[in-house]
Amino acid sequence: MKKQILYILKNGYPRAISGESICKALGVSRTSIWKHIQALRKDGYEIVAQPNVGYRLVTVPDFLYPEEVTYNLTTEFLGRTVYYYKEVNSTNQIAKDLALQGAADGSLVVAETQSAGRGRLSRGWFSPYGKGLWCSVILYPKINPVEVPPITMLASVAIAQAIREVVGIKAGIKWPNDICLKGKKVCGILTEMGAEMERVRYLVLGIGLNVNIEAEDLPSPLKEVATSLKIESGQPVNRLHLLQVTLKELEKLYFVWLEEGFAPILIQWKKLCVHLPGLVRLSNLKESWEGWTEDIDLSGALLLRLSTGEIRRFITGEISLTTGYGQAGCLPYGPVPREVT
């Protein structure tokens, strides 16, 4: 009922809607309408009541309420079911639990803050209240676990494009799926899955996108490597709009991938990549290599040309861009990296 009243007020915006017509449309009493209006105000909606005219919606709160996310959402399935929380430990954790309970394909879990937000490899993820998109999407693709890396790369393309569209700044991608602005990370994706050998049972794409974080919000070690859309664009960004566009882009690419495979996505990914070609340092838990990024193959693996000339294929690892020509007097073995834009 609350949702329906909100829908009527939104459709009327910026006009006022008479209490009588709301009563008629929904078949309830004036008192009932009044109670729901009060509840909406409590949720943060600014609604003025003008005597003899009606109710007028003035502002919508900056919360990612399900009724806001799904209002005018143009996707077919992604984000049509929304699980909203003010605070969670981690949206990925909630999403995994929901996936095991059979939540709808494309369900979105979104929170204003995460008390134990997680990044890759058990690192934390700084998720201040109301200042980012801290969310997870549940998918049930009929694929083998080895085919998952392309989907997570696909997600990075969708987010980078949504940032370009909504904020107008050139977000780039660092392999495999970090999204960067001027060399600093603005968004991370943590993909988790439950799987058998032959098939993925569920996939959870966790997105941590720094939207309206201020420079002074960032704790000191993060300052050097992380940024936000607001810091880089100089303006606050409408999180809701950004989320909707991200969902739309994500679904569009997901459909392309289902129908045509990873090849067309990879072309877009490469265009957005900030180090192809480029000199990078790749580290995993045990070792690190420095080399020239030759290419990304159709399974999403990075082909790195080492200084020995050998081309090595990496399916995992973390890369950092080396702006110089390597350490310890290594000679450059490729053109200088292009500007990170």
Next chain:
Amino acid sequence: MKKQILYILKNGYPRAISGESICKALGVSRTSIWKHIQALRKDGYEIVAQPNVGYRLVTVPDFLYPEEVTYNLTTEFLGRTVYYYKEVNSTNQIAKDLALQGAADGSLVVAETQSAGRGRLSRGWFSPYGKGLWCSVILYPKINPVEVPPITMLASVAIAQAIREVVGIKAGIKWPNDICLKGKKVCGILTEMGAEMERVRYLVLGIGLNVNIEAEDLPSPLKEVATSLKIESGQPVNRLHLLQVTLKELEKLYFVWLEEGFAPILIQWKKLCVHLPGLVRLSNLKESWEGWTEDIDLSGALLLRLSTGEIRRFITGEISLTTGYGQAGCLPYGPVPREVT
């Protein structure tokens, strides 16, 4: 205490041990010993009490009790922690829950029967009470999800070798990890994992091994494709011994794999494979192919030579051996398959 008394009786077997010496060794009263002996009898242990002589263990029940599994177990970590159940829905389900709660590496979940035993692709798994090894092993290998197939193939080698060692019959392997006797399935492995992109969080190897199932136990559609060790060997098999040898073989190969990688395991796997070379039909959920099995690569993928001459790489699928020369008048394109032994 019960476990300690059992241990003393077992070490004394087949001699009787005086109640007094048990009292001394454990520092408890005769009455207490008596109570525990009664409890052991209730568990199915046959223990005779001879006046003026002591207690003598006569027989051990045919249950996979933790104290039986771990008694004289020669592994370093595998199966040292045992979760035993008379009945569960599925040992894999229990094992996954335990893994999320941080159960020890190498923990074993074992049950006498499964009410909802699962095979690959959501099929059921027939698990009659006390007649098989229905168990799951929890592992935490530090690997990427794409590196999992070799571990599940490794498990099939361990089980096939344990069967050969304990039962003395030549079990073979059908790609990727079914264990067969005379063309019928005697054991299936259902591997499940929880993972991020970069790393597996837990791996559960579910083993369903038909040990003492009688031919008449098998429901009609299963009869055509499944068998048991007892049916094929004509003799009942000691499940406990088989489980211990399986754990030992599994751990041995796991250590080889950790130190030397998949190559030495693959050599053994190939020796046990019943269709290399061979003419097979490979099916997945959408399509099916017929071809000649050329090889298995180091990632565990099957290389199939199709009748067009093209060699195609499969990471998943189910194969059936085709004894003839293909359908629809296809000409043979390789030597006839060797006898399935």
